[in-house]
Amino acid sequence: MGQITHKIFVVVLIVLSIFIFAVRKPLAQTAEHIHKPHPHKHKQYAKVKNPIPMSEQSIAKGSKIFEKYCIECHGEASKGKEETDLTDNRWIHGDTDGEIFHVITDGTKGPAPMKGFKKELTKEMRWHIVNYIKSLKKTEENGK
Secondary structure, three states, rough: HHHHHHHHHHHHHHHHHHHHHHHHHHHHOOOOHHOOOOOOOHHHHHOOOOOOOOOOHHHHHHHHHHHHOOOOHHOOOOOOHHHHHHOOOOOOOOOOOOOOOOOOHHHHOOOOEOOOOOOOOHHHHHHHHHHHHHHHHHHHHHOO
8 A cells, every 4th residue: 555655646746746847937037038137129128119208297206106116226316236227328128118118017037136016016107117217317317
């Protein structure tokens, strides 16, 4: 009786392992999301247009949302660490509105990972953050 129980346990363990591997694989991010940090473009997201016009009202809304969800990693001046500085000209995942929206939505992997905010923030809220971030870059460029 002990050998039969052991064999059933081994079979169940093998089936469970195969199932876990099969389910985990499709949920993993694609290779484009996992790479060493270097400036690059995400062409499919670069084409996405921001439906929220850049305005003082949108920037103010984005700033408030940013303070609540983003300031911990990006800092009060939005300069964070090297990989998280939003005011410089080094945009690892592209600098278009669509690419920035993609990063806010899905996050990133790698040495400076960022959590995605698809579940916590509405699309509109994420677009306001994009406008706020773009305003920081303009402010920094004008200040130099």
